[in-house]
Amino acid sequence: FGEPLTTGELLALGNPSGKMGAIIDQARQVLAIHTASAGCLADEN
Numbered sequence: 001f002g003e004p005l006t007t008g009e010l011l012a013l014g015n016p017s018g019k020m021g022a023i024i025d026q027a028r029q030v031l032a033i034h035t036a037s038a039g040c041l042a043d044e045n
Contacts (some may be wrong), residue, residue: 008025 006025028029
């Protein structure tokens, strides 16, 4: 992935215990993208 780091990822780099937060942030972003994509597909049909 060549995307810029999220705030959660930057925090995780300086704080290993914050890695779970970064993973959760990433999951939320992916979920939001999938939700938006599904909504667009539903609108087209």
